[in-house]
Amino acid sequence: MSFSWAKPYEPKHPLMRWLDERLPLPRLVYGAIGGGYPVPRNLNYWWNFGVLAGIFLTIQIITGIVLAMHYTASTDGAFNSVNQLIMRDVNAGWLLRYAHMNGASFFFLVTYIHIFRGLYYGSYKAPRELVWMLGLVIYLLMMATAFMGYVLPWGQMSYWGAQVITGFFSALPIVGDPLRIWILGGYAPDQAALTRFFSLHYLLPFVIAGVVILHIWALHIPGSNNPTGVDVKDERDTLPFHPYYTAKDGWFAAAVLLFYALVTYFLPDYLGNPDNYIPANNLATPAEIVPEWYLLPFYAILRSFTADFILPAKLWGVLAMFFLPWLDKSPVRSGRYRPVFKRFFWLLVIDVIVLGWVGGSPVRPLTVAVGQIAAAYYFLHFLVILPLVSRFETTLPLPLSISESVLHGETGRDSPAVTKPRRSKAATAVVD
Amino acid sequence: MVRVIGFLIGLVFAGILLLAFISNLSSYFTNPPTPLAAEEFHRAPKELHLASDGPFGHFDKQQLQRGFQIYSEVCSACHSMKLVSFRDLKGLGYDDAEIKKIASDWKTQVPSINPDTGEETTRKAMPSDTFPLPFPNEVAARAANNNALPPDLSLITKAREGGAAYVYSILTGFQNQPPELLKKFPDAKTPANLHYNPYFANLNIAMPPPLTTDGQVTYAPGNPKPTVDQMARDVAAFLVWTAQPDLEARHAAGIAVVIFLLFATILAYLAKQQIWHEVHSGVRETGPLDPVNQAKTRRAKAKAGVAG
Numbered sequence: 011m012s013f014s015w016a017k018p019y020e021p022k023h024p025l026m027r028w029l030d031e032r033l034p035l036p037r038l039v040y041g042a043i044g045g046g047y048p049v050p051r052n053l054n055y056w057w058n059f060g061v062l063a064g065i066f067l068t069i070q071i072i073t074g075i076v077l078a079m080h081y082t083a084s085t086d087g088a089f090n091s092v093n094q095l096i097m098r099d100v101n102a103g104w105l106l107r108y109a110h111m112n113g114a115s116f117f118f119l120v121t122y123i124h125i126f127r128g129l130y131y132g133s134y135k136a137p138r139e140l141v142w143m144l145g146l147v148i149y150l151l152m153m154a155t156a157f158m159g160y161v162l163p164w165g166q167m168s169y170w171g172a173q174v175i176t177g178f179f180s181a182l183p184i185v186g187d188p189l190r191i192w193i194l195g196g197y198a199p200d201q202a203a204l205t206r207f208f209s210l211h212y213l214l215p216f217v218i219a220g221v222v223i224l225h226i227w228a229l230h231i232p233g234s235n236n237p238t239g240v241d242v243k244d245e246r247d248t249l250p251f252h253p254y255y256t257a258k259d260g261w262f263a264a265a266v267l268l269f270y271a272l273v274t275y276f277l278p279d280y281l282g283n284p285d286n287y288i289p290a291n292n293l294a295t296p297a298e299i300v301p302e303w304y305l306l307p308f309y310a311i312l313r314s315f316t317a318d319f320i321l322p323a324k325l326w327g328v329l330a331m332f333f334l335p336w337l338d339k340s341p342v343r344s345g346r347y348r349p350v351f352k353r354f355f356w357l358l359v360i361d362v363i364v365l366g367w368v369g370g371s372p373v374r375p376l377t378v379a380v381g382q383i384a385a386a387y388y389f390l391h392f393l394v395i396l397p398l399v400s401r402f403e404t405t406l407p408l409p410l411s412i413s414e415s416v417l418h419g420e421t422g423r424d425s426p427a428v429t430k431p432r433r434s435k436a437a438t439a440v441v442d
Numbered sequence: 443m444v445r446v447i448g449f450l451i452g453l454v455f456a457g458i459l460l461l462a463f464i465s466n467l468s469s470y471f472t473n474p475p476t477p478l479a480a481e482e483f484h485r486a487p488k489e490l491h492l493a494s495d496g497p498f499g500h501f502d503k504q505q506l507q508r509g510f511q512i513y514s515e516v517c518s519a520c521h522s523m524k525l526v527s528f529r530d531l532k533g534l535g536y537d538d539a540e541i542k543k544i545a546s547d548w549k550t551q552v553p554s555i556n557p558d559t560g561e562e563t564t565r566k567a568m569p570s571d572t573f574p575l576p577f578p579n580e581v582a583a584r585a586a587n588n589n590a591l592p593p594d595l596s597l598i599t600k601a602r603e604g605g606a607a608y609v610y611s612i613l614t615g616f617q618n619q620p621p622e623l624l625k626k627f628p629d630a631k632t633p634a635n636l637h638y639n640p641y642f643a644n645l646n647i648a649m650p651p652p653l654t655t656d657g658q659v660t661y662a663p664g665n666p667k668p669t670v671d672q673m674a675r676d677v678a679a680f681l682v683w684t685a686q687p688d689l690e691a692r693h694a695a696g697i698a699v700v701i702f703l704l705f706a707t708i709l710a711y712l713a714k715q716q717i718w719h720e721v722h723s724g725v726r727e728t729g730p731l732d733p734v735n736q737a738k739t740r741r742a743k744a745k746a747g748v749a750g
Contacts, residue, residue, distance in 0.1 A: 104688035261710035268703040275696025287601035336444040386459040393452025
């Protein structure tokens with residue numbers, strides 16, 4: 011596909027040859043996730059999270075389809091269909107629902123790690139700008155899907171969350187209020203909103219799956235980035251995806267599923283909000299309206315602006331990330347060789363965690379103040395600091411190639427195919 | 443161009459946030475927030491240990507039956523249990539005949555229609571029915587309770603921060619208002635018809651103390667003495683069951699799944715080690731004539747030459 015040494019697909023069985031001449035689907039799979047896709051040999055475990063995101067998308071779609079068979083999208087029936095029918099009467103319905111609830115959390119968790127990996131190793135830079143931007147499209151779709159899914163049980167947080175989030179649209183000038191009423195199909199969340207959210211919640215995961223295919227397609231043209239950020243030069247730099255990375259992804263996926271099972275079976279409601287076990291009541295506002303944990307950093311940014319202007323601040327937050335490939339002009343991709351960038355990167359990680367904490371805390375003078383500082387840093391990081399750093403930073407010398415980095419000097423934890431020192435000694439000895 | 447625009451937007455955003463920060467700060471000092479009685483005197487739930495706690499937790503059926511007795515004799519006068527059916531009581535260890543009797547003896551009946559006349563009537567509850575409502579509707583419930591609505595108890599231990607411990611603390615937390623509170627917040631006197639309870643979010647709960655005297659309910663022989671504390675524990679345990687009847691099945695399945703995944707992870711890890719091990723030997727086999735090794739030898743020689 012991407013490199014000249016990629017192994018071509020050679021069907022052995024006559025049936026596979028017959029199929030290949032008519033519908034080369036096995037050829038496609040072989041070139042995408044089989045032996046026909048060469049991958050840099052030095053990928054570390056941060057590179058496992060893309061596959062994990064795909065696994066969790068699949069879990070969400072499967073559990074979601076079965077849940078939809080039992081769910082009733084009506085303001086009278088939604089809460090009971092979830093908390094009585096599914097949780098009590100459907101065979102293993104509790105498992106489906108808990109797996110779906112916590113599957114969303116794990117989907118976001120692995121996606122966040124995947125995004126931060128891209129940020130650290132410069133995976134958004136040329137020639138992978140479109141991979142990055144398609145990834146952000148997936149992320150936006152995920153947020154919309156998760157938000158609408160949270161509305162479906164029609165609990166207190168569902169209702170008031172829908173009220174608050176759709177309220178942000180009314181911040182837009184002129185079109186704001188009509189837009190909000192159009193989105194909700196009324197002045198407040200009600201039957202019209204619930205039915206359309208259910209419809210879209212069922213639709214969007216398949217749109218996500220489609221964009222994921224584009225994301226992977228765009229990735230497979232230049233091939234995967236790697237911890238050194240240096241381009242693949244020749245065959246020695248790569249390993250075929252199968253069996254090397256299928257094996258590495260495989261055991262790591264099992265390990266992450268173990269954690270997922272621990273949460274799903276033993277702490278199923280830990281990440282949720284107790285208020286969502288109270289049926290929606292449009293006359294009683296909960297003391298604190300809080301979204302799910304994965305939206306908290308953006309919620310904190312939103313609340314930090316005492317007045318929204320032009321576009322909701324949340325949109326600016328993600329828009330800033332869209333332009334990242336053009337904001338960060340440093341020719342060095344990997345944060346490993348960028349001493350100044352590296353520090354700011356970790357500051358951003360801390361900043362987002364602080365924003366998450368602020369988003370989940372009640373509004374108090376202290377949390378508001380901390381939130382405003384953290385939100386300011388968030389924007390400064392992407393729009394001001396990164397462009398400046400990429401202009402003035404002195405980067406460390408890069409290895410000549412991946413295999414160079416793997417076979418010499420950098421005998422680090424991230425080089426799976428490190429050769430033992432004995433080898434080069436033996437080699438020199440023989441030649442000498 | 444993108445960078446210039448981005449730079450300006452970034453500065454404008456940071457500037458707006460800084461202005462908001464400064465105005466907040468100044469208003470904090472010129473107009474400091476007043477402390478609230480509910481913030482200062484609200485207490486976190488007491489500690490409560492139940493058999494259902496932890497990953498190996500299971501239900502103490504004897505305790506659940508006692509808790510169900512408290513619910514049916516005390517709580518159910520005002521609190522509904524909409525999501526639970528009589529047939530679910532099997533989980534408490536009752537058999538079909540007992541459940542049938544519990545249902546038909548229930549103090550309120552189920553709304554029905556007279557099959558001959560079509561008039562509205564009521565009938566005895568059946569195992570397939572959910573617990574009949576204590577009040578026909580919200581208005582009736584409020585009218586009977588000083589305009590307060592007793593919440594449905596089906597999910598109460600999932601719907602409150604603290605779960606079962608919260609229920610237990612509320613039931614045992616009724617007390618007189620501490621004098622320090624009134625000294626500090628003279629306006630915060632508990633209004634008439636409300637009851638001071640430091641475990642309730644705003645300190646004043648509409649529910650009068652439901653469990654007042656030891657021995658209020660008579661337990662069958664062989665059970666602990668029905669003190670207020672014991673009754674509160676029992677009903678809290680029962681309400682854990684009503685909120686998550688799946689708990690035992692979930693824990694059992696969870697342990698099996700975790701053991702399975704543990705083995706799968708170990709096996710898959712060993713498989714990965716096996717496959718990647720071949721990478722090491724594969725590279726080693728390329729031998730001294732491999733261009734990489736030749737280049738390395740040249741470099742090693744050059745380095746040695748420089749050093750020497």
